[in-house]
Amino acid sequence: MQLAEIEQIKNDSQAPVNINSVFELYDYFVINDYVPIKVERVSNSFNTSNPVSISHNGIIQGYLIFLKEKGDVQISQMTEFEFISFLATAQHSDYNNISYKFETDFLLIKSDFFLDYNKDYLKKFIIMGWLCTSSSCWGSNFSL
Numbered sequence: 001m002q003l004a005e006i007e008q009i010k011n012d013s014q015a016p017v018n019i020n021s022v023f024e025l026y027d028y029f030v031i032n033d034y035v036p037i038k039v040e041r042v043s044n045s046f047n048t049s050n051p052v053s054i055s056h057n058g059i060i061q062g063y064l065i066f067l068k069e070k071g072d073v074q075i076s077q078m079t080e081f082e083f084i085s086f087l088a089t090a091q092h093s094d095y096n097n098i099s100y101k102f103e104t105d106f107l108l109i110k111s112d113f114f115l116d117y118n119k120d121y122l123k124k125f126i127i128m129g130w131l132c133t134s135s136s137c138w139g140s141n142f143s144l
Contacts, residue, residue: 003029005092016076017083025114029088032080035114036088039064039105051081054107061117062109067102074099081108 001009003024010019020032028035046052048066055061065081067073073082075097085106086094094100109117 001087001090001092006031006087008092009087009095015083016078017080019083019087022087025111028114030111030114031084031087033111034062034081034084034108035111035117036085037107037109038089039107042066042105054109056113056116060110061113062107064105064107066105068105070102072099072101081106084108 003022006019006022006029009015010022017032022029022031024030025035028037042064046064046066048069051063051065053060053063063081065085067082067085075083075086075095078086085102085108086100088106089102089104090100
């Protein structure tokens, strides 16, 4: 979706989640103070039934959410994290459908941490990583 399309959905009183804020930061959307980032690979050791909090120096800085294996998710029943991920990846026309099937999992980074993440982790590859986005893997610098 484009930013203007997300703004349009933000103003829809029938949206499943209230969108308080949306803007672009670098090449990413910031939606309700989270930056959704597609995740390419995740260790299969995670319990995928709930979001996993991602901490840095003991402070929760985001969440790993497992959507790829959920199958069709009803748009009207999406959680806030699911809907933020939907807005970041779907086409605007998908909003008119009853359900949506995610093709990836997502990392939702808090916007106030994103600049540090972008500077220190986004462009680097950590060989021991347990979580891989399209441009990096995270490992021992973060805890679950």
